[in-house]
Amino acid sequence: MITLPFAARTDGLVGSVIDSSTSLLAAQTHDIVRFAMGSPAPDSIPSQVLAALAAEELTRPSSYDYAATEGDPMLRSALLESLRGTSDETTDDRLTITAGGMQGLDLACKLFVDPGDLVVVESPTYTGGSAVALSYGAELLEVATDADGLDVDALEEAVAAAGRAPTVIYTIPTFQNPAGTTLSPPRRERLVELARRWGSMVIDDDPYALLRFAGTEVPSLRAVAGGDPLVFSVRTFSKTVAPGLRCGWVDADPSLSPLLINAKQAMDTCANMPAQRLVARFLAGGYLTEHLATQRAVYRERKAGMQAALSRHLGDRARWTDPDGGFFLWVTLPGVDTQELFPAALAEGVAYIPGQAFSPAGHFTDALRLCFATTDPERADVGVGRLAAAM
Amino acid sequence: MITLPFAARTDGLVGSVIDSSTSLLAAQTHDIVRFAMGSPAPDSIPSQVLAALAAEELTRPSSYDYAATEGDPMLRSALLESLRGTSDETTDDRLTITAGGMQGLDLACKLFVDPGDLVVVESPTYTGGSAVALSYGAELLEVATDADGLDVDALEEAVAAAGRAPTVIYTIPTFQNPAGTTLSPPRRERLVELARRWGSMVIDDDPYALLRFAGTEVPSLRAVAGGDPLVFSVRTFSKTVAPGLRCGWVDADPSLSPLLINAKQAMDTCANMPAQRLVARFLAGGYLTEHLATQRAVYRERKAGMQAALSRHLGDRARWTDPDGGFFLWVTLPGVDTQELFPAALAEGVAYIPGQAFSPAGHFTDALRLCFATTDPERADVGVGRLAAAM
Numbered sequence: 001m002i003t004l005p006f007a008a009r010t011d012g013l014v015g016s017v018i019d020s021s022t023s024l025l026a027a028q029t030h031d032i033v034r035f036a037m038g039s040p041a042p043d044s045i046p047s048q049v050l051a052a053l054a055a056e057e058l059t060r061p062s063s064y065d066y067a068a069t070e071g072d073p074m075l076r077s078a079l080l081e082s083l084r085g086t087s088d089e090t091t092d093d094r095l096t097i098t099a100g101g102m103q104g105l106d107l108a109c110k111l112f113v114d115p116g117d118l119v120v121v122e123s124p125t126y127t128g129g130s131a132v133a134l135s136y137g138a139e140l141l142e143v144a145t146d147a148d149g150l151d152v153d154a155l156e157e158a159v160a161a162a163g164r165a166p167t168v169i170y171t172i173p174t175f176q177n178p179a180g181t182t183l184s185p186p187r188r189e190r191l192v193e194l195a196r197r198w199g200s201m202v203i204d205d206d207p208y209a210l211l212r213f214a215g216t217e218v219p220s221l222r223a224v225a226g227g228d229p230l231v232f233s234v235r236t237f238s239k240t241v242a243p244g245l246r247c248g249w250v251d252a253d254p255s256l257s258p259l260l261i262n263a264k265q266a267m268d269t270c271a272n273m274p275a276q277r278l279v280a281r282f283l284a285g286g287y288l289t290e291h292l293a294t295q296r297a298v299y300r301e302r303k304a305g306m307q308a309a310l311s312r313h314l315g316d317r318a319r320w321t322d323p324d325g326g327f328f329l330w331v332t333l334p335g336v337d338t339q340e341l342f343p344a345a346l347a348e349g350v351a352y353i354p355g356q357a358f359s360p361a362g363h364f365t366d367a368l369r370l371c372f373a374t375t376d377p378e379r380a381d382v383g384v385g386r387l388a389a390a391m
Numbered sequence: 392m393i394t395l396p397f398a399a400r401t402d403g404l405v406g407s408v409i410d411s412s413t414s415l416l417a418a419q420t421h422d423i424v425r426f427a428m429g430s431p432a433p434d435s436i437p438s439q440v441l442a443a444l445a446a447e448e449l450t451r452p453s454s455y456d457y458a459a460t461e462g463d464p465m466l467r468s469a470l471l472e473s474l475r476g477t478s479d480e481t482t483d484d485r486l487t488i489t490a491g492g493m494q495g496l497d498l499a500c501k502l503f504v505d506p507g508d509l510v511v512v513e514s515p516t517y518t519g520g521s522a523v524a525l526s527y528g529a530e531l532l533e534v535a536t537d538a539d540g541l542d543v544d545a546l547e548e549a550v551a552a553a554g555r556a557p558t559v560i561y562t563i564p565t566f567q568n569p570a571g572t573t574l575s576p577p578r579r580e581r582l583v584e585l586a587r588r589w590g591s592m593v594i595d596d597d598p599y600a601l602l603r604f605a606g607t608e609v610p611s612l613r614a615v616a617g618g619d620p621l622v623f624s625v626r627t628f629s630k631t632v633a634p635g636l637r638c639g640w641v642d643a644d645p646s647l648s649p650l651l652i653n654a655k656q657a658m659d660t661c662a663n664m665p666a667q668r669l670v671a672r673f674l675a676g677g678y679l680t681e682h683l684a685t686q687r688a689v690y691r692e693r694k695a696g697m698q699a700a701l702s703r704h705l706g707d708r709a710r711w712t713d714p715d716g717g718f719f720l721w722v723t724l725p726g727v728d729t730q731e732l733f734p735a736a737l738a739e740g741v742a743y744i745p746g747q748a749f750s751p752a753g754h755f756t757d758a759l760r761l762c763f764a765t766t767d768p769e770r771a772d773v774g775v776g777r778l779a780a781a782m
Binding site: 055058062063064102105110135241242243246262272273 | 449506654
């Protein structure tokens with residue numbers, strides 16, 4: 001009796017892979033080393049500072065009112081100030097506050113993707129990004145990546161082979177999820193040129209750029225495009241402050257603001273006010289700068305710890321990426337089916353996300369994503385040891 | 392160069408009416424009586440209790456983590472407990488926590504509405520509800536309402552005239568926004584029968600049912616349908632606790648849960664955690680019961696105050712509804728164009744929403760919505776006096 005048009009759109013989504021991992025995890029009674037989630041560890045959440053800010057803010061009735069759809073003015077101005085001098089520096093007329101980065105992606109697809117449109121995604125890519133494009137009826141075109149990020153030559157060939165221009169190119173340019181790689185500056189230039197030629201929008205999903213702990217900064221895609229409206233930038237505080245706040249922003253051409261406001265009104269009216277005020281105070285109080293400095297050092301050490309553990313336990317059976325920031329290592333285990341391995345790994349007491357989950361076409365059966373951000377070197381050694389035992 | 396498929400979908404949305412009211416309001420330097428917004432007044436927000444609960448909750452890192460997409464278990468169990476014995480009593484397998492009622496509507500349309508589908512809306516209806524249906528490409532069929540809510544005979548005729556069954560019937564059955572009217576129990580039965588016959592989903596958007604201050608309770612549409620999966624219920628804490636928390640829920644057939652989780656993952660991953668925890672503690676601590684008892688008395692007095700002011704100042708030139716709960720009076724001023732009147736009213740120092748904003752077809756040019764919930768009787772008298780002066 002009920003027609004469920006959405007059912008067709010969820011075919012092939014990999015949410016279920018992650019869901020089943022999560023419920024398997026919950027069902028385990030023994031201690032698990034959790035390399036699976038892409039969120040900061042409990043000890044990386046500035047909960048004491050946030051609680052102190054909450055004590056100042058949350059006695060005011062206005063902290064619980066509807067916010068303006070484009071975002072609370074207090075957060076908007078604190079954010080503009082905190083971005084000054086960074087590659088993401090921007091202006092008030094370009095900002096929309098969102099419920100995390102995910103809603104930025106939902107807004108982008110609501111504005112730009114119609115059923116049947118071609119959407120380029122990186123191979124591998126962030127599951128949530130490809131899922132939202134699919135939920136608007138996109139046809140996905142997976143394009144290879146390497147150590148320098150999206151392979152722009154392969155992109156040009158793939159688009160030529162498809163015989164039509166993509167409506168959207170979806171990229172995670174910096175410390176990519178899941179691969180950890182960064183799109184090189186020359187490729188950023190080239191990507192923007194191609195998008196210009198094709199009339200494609202570039203969804204520039206960059207949650208990790210502020211978590212650089214090595215190497216030198218690269219210009220943002222927005223900076224490379226020099227104000228061209230084709231770059232639609234999605235940002236979030238989920239990785240830098242806390243994911244549960246569901247607070248992020250979109251930086252887009254001012255001409256899009258009225259559409260973004262209309263679209264967001266039909267999604268959730270506004271982002272939640274207490275979280276917007278907490279983040280505003282966190283930025284205005286200078287805590288983000290301090291917190292990032294601490295976290296970068298932590299993540300640098302944890303990446304090295306995870307790589308050392310991989311060398312120790314899997315040196316001859318695996319290869320892995322070497323990111324300059326972010327949360328993730330992408331590990332390839334030639335000859336191993338990581339999806340099949342998963343239950344055995346869980347039984348040994350270690351969780352990860354199988355590579356296939358990051359490819360709508362189901363590539364990367366021999367790869368997996370490890371989040372190093374949540375685990376100190378001693379514990380990483382235990383986890384990777386268990387992974388080796390499971391193999 | 393940029394294609395904006397969303398542009399077409401926003402044509403005819405009335406967001407702009409409300410936006411321009413809001414910015415006009417902000418621009419005013421003198422004191423305005425605000426009858427326009429549909430949110431609780433600052434003195435109706437339990438900010439002291441919420442701040443005390445925040446002080447207990449928000450020192451914990453887990454308060455800032457990703458929540459489960461279906462909602463934090465603490466909130467889910469507190470909610471189930473607080474619904475026990477009400478007409479909205481439900482079970483765990485039917486619940487999805489949402490970012491307010493608006494996201495419940497977005498989820499419903501994402502699941503059920505495809506471009507060109509026929510969606511029945513009440514005339515007048517909640518702007519946000521018709522806007523979200525339009526954003527999924529719905530064709531709207533406006534059906535008249537009267538003092539007993541949606542006119543089910545008119546509904547049957549309108550569907551016969553349309554020559555095809557509606558995919559969705561969107562109703563605000565209790566203390567309707569904007570009219571304040573309640574769908575009578577016999578009409579609830581009839582509505583469910585018609586939906587069954589047509590295979591239509593009923594989106595049952597009921598934010599106000601707990602704010603009854605007169606009359607006797609009516610059964611929820613879900614209770615009337617007796618477990619039939621065609622009723623999709625959208626609820627929120629925006630009117631009963633605070634709108635800025637962006638916390639609500641969907642009560643739907645368990646078969647829909649996996650689809651709801653997939654759809655919500657592609658919207659915002661999860662609802663924000665601090666707000667979920669605050670609401671959970673508010674419910675578990677018994678504060679909602681207490682707060683509702685206080686608020687019902689306040690709103691009863693304010694409705695009476697607003698009606699008395701209307702009698703005094705506009706007794707011979709207006710008629711208005713008499714709701715048993717909720718926030719709104721629907722006022723008809725025969726011969727007056729309330730959209731044209733708006734700037735003059737604002738200049739006098741009173742704000743309202745013109746009737747046309749609640750009708751996609753632009754009916755109700757001589758009507759307006761007044762929110763009585765935010766204004767005490769003395770102030771309501773000042774505001775209605777100004778409205779009379781503007782006329």
